[in-house]
Amino acid sequence: MKGAIAAGHPLTAEAGASVLRAGGTAVDACAAAAFVSWVCESPLTGPGGGGFMLVHEAESSKTTVLDFFVTVPKAAIPDAELLELAVDFDGDTQQLFRTGAAAVAVPGTALGLEDAHRRWGRLPWAELVAPAAALARDGFQLTAMQGYLHAILDGLLRHSPEGDAMYGRGGRPYRAGERFAIPDLGDTFDRLARDGASVLYGGDLAERIVAHVAAGGGALALDDLAAYEVIEREPITVEYRGHEFRSNPPPSSGGVLVALGLQTLGERDPTPGAIADAMEAQEAARDAAFARALQTGDAAALLKGTTHISVLDADGNAASLSASLGSGSGVVVPGTGVHLNNMLGELDLVGASKPGERLTSMMSPSIVLDRGRPRLVLGSAGSARLRGAILQVTANVVATGMPVDEAVEAPRIHAEAGVVHCEAAAAADALELQGRTVVRWKERNLFFGGVSAVEVRPDGTTAAAGDPRRGGADLVA
Numbered sequence: 231m232k233g234a235i236a237a238g239h240p241l242t243a244e245a246g247a248s249v250l251r252a253g254g255t256a257v258d259a260c261a262a263a264a265f266v267s268w269v270c271e272s273p274l275t276g277p278g279g280g281g282f283m284l285v286h287e288a289e290s291s292k293t294t295v296l297d298f299f300v301t302v303p304k305a306a307i308p309d310a311e312l313l314e315l316a317v318d319f320d321g322d323t324q325q326l327f328r329t330g331a332a333a334v335a336v337p338g339t340a341l342g343l344e345d346a347h348r349r350w351g352r353l354p355w356a357e358l359v360a361p362a363a364a365l366a367r368d369g370f371q372l373t374a375m376q377g378y379l380h381a382i383l384d385g386l387l388r389h390s391p392e393g394d395a396m397y398g399r400g401g402r403p404y405r406a407g408e409r410f411a412i413p414d415l416g417d418t419f420d421r422l423a424r425d426g427a428s429v430l431y432g433g434d435l436a437e438r439i440v441a442h443v444a445a446g447g448g449a450l451a452l453d454d455l456a457a458y459e460v461i462e463r464e465p466i467t468v469e470y471r472g473h474e475f476r477s478n479p480p481p482s483s484g485g486v487l488v489a490l491g492l493q494t495l496g497e498r499d500p501t502p503g504a505i506a507d508a509m510e511a512q513e514a515a516r517d518a519a520f521a522r523a524l525q526t527g528d529a530a531a532l533l534k535g536t537t538h539i540s541v542l543d544a545d546g547n548a549a550s551l552s553a554s555l556g557s558g559s560g561v562v563v564p565g566t567g568v569h570l571n572n573m574l575g576e577l578d579l580v581g582a583s584k585p586g587e588r589l590t591s592m593m594s595p596s597i598v599l600d601r602g603r604p605r606l607v608l609g610s611a612g613s614a615r616l617r618g619a620i621l622q623v624t625a626n627v628v629a630t631g632m633p634v635d636e637a638v639e640a641p642r643i644h645a646e647a648g649v650v651h652c653e654a655a656a657a658a659d660a661l662e663l664q665g666r667t668v669v670r671w672k673e674r675n676l677f678f679g680g681v682s683a684v685e686v687r688p689d690g691t692t693a694a695a696g697d698p699r700r701g702g703a704d705l706v707a
Contacts, residue, residue: 296463502661556575
């Protein structure tokens with residue numbers, strides 16, 4: 231076994247699996263897969279976003295989190311006017327997103343991947359970038375799920391002329407089965423392969439990014455890019471049913487909230503009612519004091535009282551990467567293929583952060599250890615729903631012994647604002663009997679997150695699962 235990978239698209243997974251077959255590390259595979267995801271999952275991830283990578287070293291059992299999430303520009307404009315657009319998931323459920331150049335925060339993804347590769351990589355950087363460059367030029371056929379994503383995000387992706395040039399086809403979004411390419415991004419990949427991530431943070435490419443954002447009324451400046459740094463953090467840790475759960479620490483909220491949910495579950499079976507209780511505990515924790523604690527790093531004290539890639543290599547090392555543009559901003563730098571983030575449109579996250587500071591995030595790359603060895607490597611896309619998705623998959627595997635593919639595919643719930651959304655009629659029935667208000671979904675939907683998970687079974691064999699809600703894929707190399 232060379233390793234295993236789960237990701238949000240078949241081409242993303244295959245890129246990582248090819249690296250594992252060539253003897254690359256989990257971080258090598260994660261980086262190569264991430265680059266390909268910038269092409270085939272470009273509405274939601276890319277060099278213009280931010281993220282986190284959790285790396286677990288088998289020999290020492292040390293787990294490190296690299297924080298390369300976005301930072302608030304130093305000259306950020308309070309109460310900047312943003313474009314508001316609704317995304318309709320199923321005809322009945324909508325979520326409001328805010329975008330525009332004023333929503334662009336300082337990106338960190340490329341520097342984060344480079345830092346991780348420098349520390350834990352084995353194969354040459356340029357070899358990891360090359361497949362993504364070729365794919366960007368040659369293009370690929372959109373899957374049914376990608377066609378769905380382009381359709382529901384169309385208002386966000388094509389509100390600007392440059393967004394329409396990238397994501398429009400004759401005045402409409404691309405559809406499933408059509409070929410989608412980003413040749414300009416191929417050229418940017420070539421520079422990234424040759425000169426490293428610094429090309430996005432200084433020189434003519436950085437100047438083009440800043441000029442485009444400034445022309446749209448945004449605050450991103452060359453000084454912001456030059457000052458950006460990747461931060462190493464200690465993971466947050468909590469015990470769950472004899473296992474150790476490690477995840478993203480403050481100032482991000484996601485890992486803390488997943489850990490809090492697992493503590494709330496404790497030894498209870500993960501029934502719909504128990505999961506709903508855990509989610510309600512997560513929601514109740516998110517008050518003003520919690521937001522302040524995140525910025526001071528004290529949120530871990532609460533444990534006492536958005537694409538994702540998961541990889542395991544042949545040596546037992548693990549890498550768990552969550553990276554995001556936000557919701558797909560439609561702010562694309564002409565001639566570069568660089569799609570920028572709209573993280574400053576997340577008003578509930580921005581409010582706790584000052585100019586120059588990291589934004590908090592719900593992204594939660596995670597690992598579950600059994601006697602110090604990886605049992606489960608996972609994370610999820612899905613905005614506010616991702617913490618519940620990680621909670622439920624973790625409970626399914628650890629508490630019930632469910633195989634990882636069944637654990638990821640199993641119907642989910644999401645509790646928020648006094649309402650529980652349910653994918654399964656049986657769960658909805660049980661929760662209604664408890665007096666809860668429910669919303670019944672007709673089928674599984676990416677509203678409930680997009681988990682990518684790799685497990686090591688008790689017998690030592692390895693398996694992986696990409697979430698069908700997201701069109702995910704998995705490969706054991």
